[in-house]
Amino acid sequence: MLKASYYLNPDVVFLAKDLIGKTLCTRINNKLTCGIITETEAYAGVVDKASHAYGGRRTHRTETMYNKGGVSYVYLCYGIHRLFNIVTNIKDEPHAVLVRAIYPTKGIKEIEKRRGLKFSPNFCVGPGKVSQALGIDLLHNNISLTGNELWLQDDKVNIKESDILVGPRIGIDYAGEDAKLPYRFWTEKRDFK
DNA sequence: TATAAGATTTACT
């Protein structure tokens, strides 16, 4: 399991990249499901127009991001989808990494049941699908990532620097110039060993 | 209290 100190790194963009290839696990309703993270986006706090915390905004919802790194930030989008983020950096620095896609490795039968679909290449590509696949709900907002319900681990999968692609974030056109920042990281790799 | 819009997905034309 990744240590609590891992999430305190002040460079959220570095972490977003570093998280590619790590494994995200949940044990919800006593069902273990895991997947390798294949796509992330960084949300760089108060200076990032795309972030909920832009300009230092503090509300009931965004308060979670002001916590110390190493907790989850789950919120509802478009009234339908639960988006899962990893809160990073020290307390009062509202940085977060959005997990946009995973490649399922454990509990695939349970994931198929939750999604109501059979395994396919784009099975868990898209932030709403990731949460649904792993059983993450609003109940799991603001919980520790070093506990036994929701955590990350490094399975030492073989990801090379050249396997990681970089580009602008998605679905945040309202953020003006910041929508173009290269804060999105993903890999096309699927043969993890 | 009311209204508008959103870090999306899915189905339909």
Next chain:
DNA sequence: GTAAATCTTATAT
């Protein structure tokens, strides 16, 4: 390609 689903949050009356 376009639109509907669906509800919380933020901002305004």
